Amino acid sequence: MTERHSGSDSGTGLEGATVLVTGGAGLVGSRIVGRLRELGARPLALCTMDAYPPTVYRKLFGVGAGHVVTGDVRDTVLVNRLMREADFVVHAAALADVAACTRLPQDAIDHNVSGTQAVLSAAAASRRLKRLVFVSSASVYGNGNPDDWAGPRDEHRSTRELLACVYGQMPPRFGEERPLRPLSVYANTKAFGEIQTELVLRPAGTSYSVVRYFSVYGQPQVIKPGSHSWVVAWFAARAAAGLPLHLNGGGHQVRDFVHVDDIAEGTLRALTAPASDRVTVNIGTGRPTTIRRVADLVAGHFPGTRIMETPMPPGDPLGGCAGTALMQRALGWQPRIGVEDGIARYVRWLKSTPAALPGWLRQEAEAAGRRPR
Numbered sequence: 001m002t003e004r005h006s007g008s009d010s011g012t013g014l015e016g017a018t019v020l021v022t023g024g025a026g027l028v029g030s031r032i033v034g035r036l037r038e039l040g041a042r043p044l045a046l047c048t049m050d051a052y053p054p055t056v057y058r059k060l061f062g063v064g065a066g067h068v069v070t071g072d073v074r075d076t077v078l079v080n081r082l083m084r085e086a087d088f089v090v091h092a093a094a095l096a097d098v099a100a101c102t103r104l105p106q107d108a109i110d111h112n113v114s115g116t117q118a119v120l121s122a123a124a125a126s127r128r129l130k131r132l133v134f135v136s137s138a139s140v141y142g143n144g145n146p147d148d149w150a151g152p153r154d155e156h157r158s159t160r161e162l163l164a165c166v167y168g169q170m171p172p173r174f175g176e177e178r179p180l181r182p183l184s185v186y187a188n189t190k191a192f193g194e195i196q197t198e199l200v201l202r203p204a205g206t207s208y209s210v211v212r213y214f215s216v217y218g219q220p221q222v223i224k225p226g227s228h229s230w231v232v233a234w235f236a237a238r239a240a241a242g243l244p245l246h247l248n249g250g251g252h253q254v255r256d257f258v259h260v261d262d263i264a265e266g267t268l269r270a271l272t273a274p275a276s277d278r279v280t281v282n283i284g285t286g287r288p289t290t291i292r293r294v295a296d297l298v299a300g301h302f303p304g305t306r307i308m309e310t311p312m313p314p315g316d317p318l319g320g321c322a323g324t325a326l327m328q329r330a331l332g333w334q335p336r337i338g339v340e341d342g343i344a345r346y347v348r349w350l351k352s353t354p355a356a357l358p359g360w361l362r363q364e365a366e367a368a369g370r371r372p373r
């Protein structure tokens with residue numbers, strides 16, 4: 001169903017261990033669970049399984065009945081029970097769609113803030129737990145320091161001005177020491193989770209690590225209506241449907257694209273690496289890629305694809321790439337899959353997996369007189 005990970009190095013210390021993975025049926029969680037099985041660990045996946053239609057979980061993510069405890073991290077009785085069995089925890093459950101968090105801020109706070117508190121409280125009470133990894137996001141950096149962008153020193157510069165500054169210059173590199181400047185509800189919930197992890201687990205003497213994922217992509221990621229997250233999947237799906245690609249704000253935003261196989265590997269390393277105890281670490285490639293470049297790469301696989309400019313959505317950061325020095329030091333590792341290769345793999349998977357093209361996108365294409373390719 002998905003291409004297998006090659007080159008394993010995260011196994012140390014996880015063989016035979018029970019690892020609670022919240023959000024364990026989601027894109028990242030299911031990949032982590034798969035890796036844990038390969039490593040001889042005992043993954044315990046907990047997930048609401050309501051972020052996608054059931055067929056996506058079953059057919060695309062390969063999550064079968066009996067693989068997952070279907071439940072909510074806010075269910076403290078359930079979380080406490082699972083926590084008692086856990087040697088390690090990866091807390092990846094979240095409302096992960098930035099636009100949905102903006103539309104439904106209370107839901108974002110319920111899942112990402114209250115849910116995280118429930119997991120942290122249970123972790124702090126555990127006598128068995130060796131380490132918890134809190135999954136955060138590079139969105140906590142926002143646009144970085146205003147000084148990162150050329151032009152007048154004015155915190156209130158418009159997006160248009162900032163974009164004009166971005167074009168043709170090096171984007172910022174976000175080191176972990178940067179101040180947190182969330183621009184969206186989603187990012188704010190992640191900033192809360194990071195700080196709360198330290199506030200709850202440090203005094204309890206529980207080992208933890210925070211991982212800040214940059215832009216995750218790779219098969220079997222699928223798109224959702226009304227979302228602007230997951231641009232590789234969006235562009236590939238629209239191109240496959242024969243629809244034009246939308247460059248929000250001109251596509252000058254910069255992202256650091258990390259393949260989901262690398263994300264899983266880096267997260268497992270953070271679970272066990274001695275040097276990542278109580279450390280917040282980026283998981284990124286250190287390589288900036290503009291959204292426009294992603295559109296060009298995807299369009300290269302679907303000749304004749306049109307690319308058009310559309311307005312910038314609110315809360316969409318201009319972005320940057322990961323500083324990777326601490327990641328390399330703390331995890332003894334760096335991602336292996338480059339964006340060109342990763343996009344080619346994604347397109348190959350999409351072309352061979354018709355179920356990955358959602359019905360609503362097919363209908364949009366048909367209404368526009370386009371035929372899926």
Ligand SMILES: NC(=O)c1ccc[n+]([C@@H]2O[C@H](COP(=O)([O-])OP(=O)(O)OC[C@H]3O[C@@H](n4cnc5c(N)ncnc54)[C@H](O)[C@@H]3O)[C@@H](O)[C@H]2O)c1
Nearest residue numbers: 023026027028048049050051072073093094096137213216
């Ligand atoms: N995808 C990215 O680009 C990206 C980037 C940075 C960080 N992250 C973070 O990585 C983690 C995994 O993201 P993903 O892309 O796999 O998202 P996803 O939506 O595929 O998976 C998250 C899963 O968590 C589940 N979930 C949500 N609330 C829950 C709750 N209260 N209790 C139990 N389960 C719950 C959902 O049903 C979903 O299956 C999230 O924490 C996300 O914020 C993702």
